[in-house]
Amino acid sequence: MSATPHKPTVTEREARQVAEAAREQDWRKPSFAKELFLGRFRLDLIHPHPMPSDEASQRGEEFLAKLRDFCETKIDSARIEREARIPDETIDGLKELGALGMKIDTKYGGLGLTQVYYNKALALAGSANPAIGALLSAHQSIGVPQPLKIFGTQEQKDVFLPRCARTDISAFLLTEPDVGSDPARLATTAVPDGDDYVLDGVKLWTTNGVVADLLVVMARVPKSEGHKGGITAFVVEAGSEGITVENRNAFMGLRGLENGVTRFHRVRVPAANRIGAEGAGLKIALTTLNTGRLSLPAMCVGAGKWCLKIAREWSAAREQWGKPVALHEAVGSKISFIAATTFALEAVVDLSSQMADEDRNDIRIEAALAKLYGSEMGCLMADELVQIRGGRGFETAASLAARGERAVPAEQILRDLRINRIFEGSTEIMHLLIAREAVDAHLSVAGDLIDPDKSLSDKAKAGANAGVFYAKWLPKLVTGPGQLPRSYHEFNQQVDLSPHLRYVERSARKLARSTFYAMSRWQGRMETKQGFLGRIVDIGAELFAMSAACVRAEHLRATGEHGREAYQLADAFCRQSRIRVEELFGRLWSNTDDLDRKVVKGVLSGTYTWLEDGVVDPSGEGPWIADATPGPSRKENVRRPIR
Secondary structure, eight states, X not given: OXXXXXXXXXXXXXXXXXXXXXXXXXXXXXXXXHHHHTTOOOGGGTOSOOOOOHHHHHHHHHHHHHHHHHHHHHOOHHHHHHHTSOOHHHHHHHHHHTXXXXXXXXXXXXXXXXXXXXXXXXXXXXXXXHHHHHHHHIIIIISSHHHHHHHOOHHHHXXXXXXXXXXOOEEEXXXXXXXXXXXXXXXXXXXXXXXXXXXXXXXXXXXXXXXXSEEEEEEEEOOBTTBOOEEEEEEEETTOTTEEEEEEOOOSSOTTOOEEEEEEEEEEEEGGGEESSTTOHHHHHHHHHHHHTTHHHHHHHHHHHHHHHHHHHHHHHOEETTEEGGGSHHHHHHHHHHHHHHHHHHHHHHHHHHHHHHTOSOOHXXXXXXXXXXXXXXXXXXXXXXXXXXXXXXXXXXXXXXXXXXXXXXXXXXXXXXXXGTTTSOHHHHHHHHHHHHTHHHHHHHGGGGOTTSOHHHHHHHHHHHHHHHHHHGGGGTOOGGGXXXXXXXXXXSSBOHHHHHHHXXXXXXXXXXXXXXXXXXXXXXXXXXXXXXXXXXXXXXXXXXXXXXXHHHHHHHTTSSHHHHHHHHHHHHHHHHHHHHHHHHHHHSSOHHHHHHHHHHHHHTTTGGGGTTOOOOOOSSOSSOOOOOSOOOSOOOOOOOX
């Protein structure tokens, strides 16, 4: 067995090549969001709103009823917050309910819920306590069940899925102390040795890792004779010899989260436990996240609904200057924002989830947009609730109860939601990931033109192909249905939503023109313009949310469920969203990006250290990044399996 190699050192270009190789390269199915970024408003891909089957709905509703009863009678959220731990009996109850197997097929002992109802269940459980939502989501959305469902062998499914459905908690281990969103530098190794692989390394922020029975571990297999090598995925028994959970991490929110640091020292894993081929690990991780990301905005929907309930009840009861605070415009605008945004976010999640269930469309961009938009708007809604509650919003639920008031955990929801802007791809990384997909069509036809490694003949060929593509594409960005007064007239009901859809169509073309102009202007430097790309993606997210909100409103009207009210909420959301879109369009070309880069260089070079005078730093001693050198653990194993 060869020695463990040192941590890889890679250039920025090499890191990008690794990430690019892991992307799904092809678009075999249509994508509403991809078309939107290309300036094509394909309303036909999402309208009429897709619907689950009667059988799927019945099974989902029956489980939701059981889960609601459990959440109301068996979950003590205040206790979880107080003890910073989900009680074992609560987790045992979730197991008995079948909540560990919501997404697992019935033939393996799971409930076989659709993505739509799985997300509704997560929103419900997460509203009872966000740490429970995180436990269930990490187990099924990114833990063992999902990658095995897509990439596992029949033998692996037969062995592991029944365990995951009822008894075994799983965790996903990718991040390392010095490796976040650049997996090219992954240092954990899996060295082939006979019929086994031997794992060495340290994994950080292993959600569920403290209590897990099964792990999905990403490790680098060294290239050798008979072994392609590369980042590879394995199912690992959490109780294997050589695995030590060295720390249970504590956070500003999600205090019940069983998240830790896991060390592997000469851990033997059977080759039969490898998921997919050697080198396919990163592709497996990214593909798993395509739908797995939908669980996070689903819980943000639940948080929005709760924020709306508390805002409504509190602002009707609290009076200021002779009338309820809700009737003061400064507070009322916040309540309107929460209500309209919750409606739109639920529309985005339900639409994306139903499209995932139908498998007619490629939803990789839609799911990423839902995660990005949900996490950002969820935090804003919680922050507005705290502001509406005033001093009581800043006060803990325990303190409120101690002095005789209703124990409303507003400050807790703000703390709990904050991680969502970081979990499963930070907002900044999501901007880059979505932007890469959004410009894929351009790079497919013109990428060689801006690639410095390509030959002159390759560039000439790319130029010819690009000329053909743009000759057909660019003229279509000049005019469209958004300029015709009667377009989308079926959305003109009690409230007229058709102007908003015409706005989306016009804005999609404007967005595509802006992207094309930027690529022409910056060419190979486009990937460094992260501020610009982030705004492009944010505009796309708003346009997607507006589209989903209008389609949901019309669906509710057609089915006779709160149609009038849904149209009002969709109208309010679209008007709010259009203001944000106009601001983002303005900031595409009028911004401080260049100046900001100069200031950052000055900060890093020490030019402004004088600005830091006059304070003390209460931080403790220690390195910025913990040592993750492979080797035997010197710490107590704090793993705590729940049985």
